[in-house]
Amino acid sequence: MSAIPTQAGAGRASARARSLVLATLRFLVIVVTTYLGLLAVTFFIGRVIPIDPVLAILGDRAPQHVVDRVREEMGFNLPLYQQFFLYVKGALQGDFGTSVLTTNPVMQDIRRVFPATIELATLGTLIGALFGIPLGVLAAVKRGSLADQIVRVIGLIGYSVPIFWLALLSLVLFYAKLQWAAFPGRVDVVYEYSFTPVTGFYLIDATMQGAWDVLWDLIRHIALPACLLGYFALAYISRMTRSFMLNELSQEYIVAARAKGLSETRIIWGHALRNAAVPLITVIALSYAGLLEGSVLTETVFAWPGLGLYITNSLQNADMNAVLGGTIVIGSVFIAINLLSDLLYRTLDPRTRTR
């Protein structure tokens, strides 16, 4: 209450600073070990699989003398630990080598394909949160009712059915049978050159350039995969919302609010949901990270030219530099999102700061 810091106040402040430093340190240690682990595991898996990377570079029909020469050029004749050392050295400088498949530096490829994944995952998360939160609230408020049952079944399906399977089914239904959705891909090849990608986020690019027919085509392409990813996010978000809300609704302050005669709407949306929102942020952030990472299969089914498809293709072609680069980027995003949600959590809920 007083503007002059009391002794106890200063003590709290220094404790808070200490905890922040500790948290940062712990985070740094986690980041470094995670990176090293990622690098080591992906590198050694890439080297022990019984596939000759030189064949991946040269194709099936290369004559032997060319194969031998390239093996030497690529340093595959060096001992494994030396190869790993060189790899880590490059990776630390942001150089993940050249992709065999596209002949471009891996980082350049990732910069090109990643916006597609972000666009899809963001839209998926938005759809998931937009529908998941109200559904979760509804289920909690009407606990045990038919509405609750329905929400829980929707969540259960989203939770237990493999995403690629549902993707295939939806393609057969909405593309092949009903012909509502567009052909897999991000944009029709015909529109491929009728607008210039600037940001790499095509929806934004097309809007900025006023290419409305392209925009419509983009929407027709993204609708199905985004709804599908949205559904999976929804399943998770609605379930968590429901349980957070149930927890809040059983708290004493809700009883007090009711006793004060507050309207049920204000109690639910104004009080309970507001308090449930703090853990929900983590849930949404996690499901966002999950969609970014889990896009590998969805992108393959929908021929979505994002990071997931890039990694899948690279794997199939034994293009290990690209696989490693892609994996590390996804790992970084995961770490970053976790950190961000952690920070938000701390900002929004003072109780967590000293923990």
Add this chain to the structure above:
Amino acid sequence: MMKMFNGRARMLASSAALSLLMMTAPAAFADTPKDTLVEAFAIDDIITMDPGEAFELSTAEMTSNTYDLLVRLDPTDTSKVKGDLAESWTVSDDGLTYTFKLKSGLKFASGNPITAEDVAFSFERAVKLDKSPAFILTQFGLSGDNVTEKAKAADETTFVFTVDKPYAPSFVLNCLTATVASVLDKKLVMENAKPVTPTDEYKYDTDFGNEWLKTGYAGSGAFKLREWRANELVVLEKNDNYHGEQAKLARVIYRHMKESAGQRLALEAGDVDVARNLDPGDLDAIAKNADLASTSAPKGSIYYISLNQKNEALAKPEVREAFKYLVDYDAIGSTLIKGIGDIHQTFLPKGVLGALDEKPYTKDVAKAKELLAKAGYPDGFTVTMDVRNTQPVAGIAESIQQTLAEAGVKLEIIPGDGKQTLTKYRARTHDIYIGVWGMDYFDPNSNAETFTSNTDNSDEGKNKTLAWRNTWDVPELTKETQAALLEKDSAKRADMYKGLQKAVLETSPFVVIFQQTEVAATRANLKDFKLGPSFDTNFVSTVSKD
């Protein structure tokens, strides 16, 4: 109090329904534009677009549509070649010097004139880069040291090519139809070349534009390469400077699609005009659809199994013969490869000079058992086969597994990714391998050399042919193969290859099963879409749409 919530829930539900409806509003399915051909095609094998380096099947089709050659295979009679950039050519009496006269007024897509200098440069570049397909040229005695002498421009329109031995002219000309001999725009290429520090392995101070040409273009074909995005698409655009008949369409787009089912869906919906990789099942379905048509052509690729002679049991001549009786050719022909291949048992595909169309083997378990008993295996034995997990090879492997079991041979299938099985095969650590062999260039020597010659059967052998990979030591056949190259009389040359095929049919560890038929299903409004006899003769410049 709950009323409000219900009101909100209703609003929410209706807005959800509305947005769902918006997103899936039935849009009219637009066909592909009239001036654009869209093909669904598995193009994941493309690793470079540089004609001096590219050696993959899909790339061959792109290169042949975008680059010109001196001479081309005559698609109507594949035993002949016809001039492309070359107006005419002569062979010297000693059979060593080939002189080509270029057509006049030729231009690259860039607008630069095409001269004999460009042809000489293209040869020099391919030889000096020494990438995968370079051996097609270097086998004529060309090396980095002598190429400027042996392949040179005598004047603006005369190109002179000197070979080291009096080879059969048909052999030399057939090799010059390969995509590695494509003519490149010297000026444009060298403008984009990167300096290189010479090493012992690479003695030149330039990369001859190799890095740029991986995705770039410097040709004069009916189409220009506009873009290649790995595993996504290839876009070709009409070249207005083309010397021959102008392409009918403005643009050709190859969309990478691997799965047969997906290609069929896209074709039926009208999102693509052509589907190139269809399974027998999807082909059947397409035959019943009046909006679609299909076309096919036998291709130069053959499917075979081979028995590694390092395996004691498989090295017995009787066992080799027995395996030829343990393939159910009829069943495979009528189901697994129906529409996409024809039973074929000799190593030269139909359509190639000297190809022998003999099918002496049918499934005969009793005879096979007899042979196995004679070899000392009355109760059979156990053996493994490396199988790539794609169709139709996986299905064929299973079929063979069943028929072998009838004779007591237990076959263990080791499934793997293509590069995985190939890695093992090239290291000759397999027992049995099932594979496909496509011709490197349209001449009988291409297959004869790999199936029947093995110059050094040691593990260190430099010339790693298929015979070598299977440890099949055949000095006599190796000699005969080399002799066939020097036979000038085409009829006699053909006979020599027939003899080689007979020998392989009877004694080799190769069980040739079928020759691939390439099939394409198209929308009915497509006109003049044809598949050529080889993978680099699928031309798209004649295609138009109604």
